[in-house]
Every structure is written in C-alpha cells, then in structure tokens.
Amino acid sequence: MPSAEFLARCLDTLAQRGFKRVVTGALSPLEQTGFLAAGFGVEEDLYLLGVDLRQDVAPVPPGGRLVRPLLGRRKEVLVVDHAAFPPFWRFDEPGLADAIAATPHTRLRAALDPADGRVAGYTICGRAGRRGFVQRLAVDPARQRAGVGRRLLFDGLHWMRRHGVDKAVVNTQIGNQAALALYRGAGFTDEPTGLSVLSAGLP
Secondary structure (H helix, E strand, O other): OOOHHHHHHHHHHHHHOOOOEEEEEEEOOOOOHHHHHOOOEEEEEEEEEEEEOOOOOOOOOOOOOEEOOOHHHHHHHHHHHHHHOOHHHOOOHHHHHHHHOOOOEEEEEEEEOOOOOOEEEEEEEEEEOOEEEEEEEEEOHHHOOOOHHHHHHHHHHHHHHHOOOOEEEEEEEOOOHHHHHHHHHOOOEEOOOOEEEEEEEOO
C-alpha cells in the first residue's frame, strides 16, 4: 500500500502537470490509510456486497437478447451509462475501456430492447482466479423495472460460476436503493466492511 509520503510526491507531480483534483478508485478501510494521511478526504461511501457462487444460482430470466456490444454499439452503451448514473460516476470512452480491461477475464453484455433493438442496459463482469466482480451494471431509466438489470446480472453470475468462481462481489452507492434491492434480491449480502472513494484537491 502506498505511504503518505509517496502519495504526497504523486500529488505534487500531478499539480505540476496542471491537474486540479485527484479521485481514487473504491478502497477498503485499510487501503485508505496512506491516502487519508496524505490529505485525501472521503468523496463517497459505498456498500460492498458478496454472493457465494458455490451454491445454486437462479436461472437467467427470459427477455430480450443479450449481445456482446461491438465497437459500433459502444456509443449506445455510453448513452445508457450517462442516463443511469450521476455525473461523478459516469464513464467516458477511456473509462469504459479501463473497466473492460480491469480483470484478466471479462464479460461485456448489452440487453437490447425488443421494441427498437437499441441498448436498454449493459453489464461488465470480471473474474480473477476464483473471485468474481460485477464491475458495472447500468439500465436506461426509461427501461428500468422491466427485468433488464436482473437478466444482465444473472447472465454474469452464471458465466462466473461456469468458470469456477466461488464468490462474486459488487459495490454500489449508499443511496442507490434500486441497485441494492436488485443485488440483495439476487442473494448478495453485505460484507463486514464497505468501501470509500477518496479525493484530494490540488493547488
């Protein structure tokens, strides 16, 4: 884990390069230690939830097609992402690419609306060894409460289970009641400690 001294040097370098603000990924309480000592503050707290995939998983609910969104559909994916999340959490193209590349094995799927064939939601799931991650799940607000998120979630969980993942985790904002209801309804339970995103302003 980075020390406060190392992080302070990093902040100085970024300030010299013209950056005004630094934001971390989601960190556990132990991982936050050096950052807090270097002057970072909590930007947002997150729930961390996990599910045991060694047990039976409910089948993927029926519905519209799930497809791998190739490059031609990435803009549609980002439109859904921007509609589903507040500005702080939205992906741009590099952010989407980073999320897809974050784990050794990734499953990116989009749900198509049967009415018009457009992307109604998408998910990024990843796995590393026997650990799985629901890295992103977004549904167009106009198409929520129609089973799109549940279909995408269970598709990802079954993919992880087929490849020997024992446990999958997901984090979500404290106030995102719709996401919490989806994950808890799918068998996820709260982990003992949550995560936080930290930030620091630069002079």
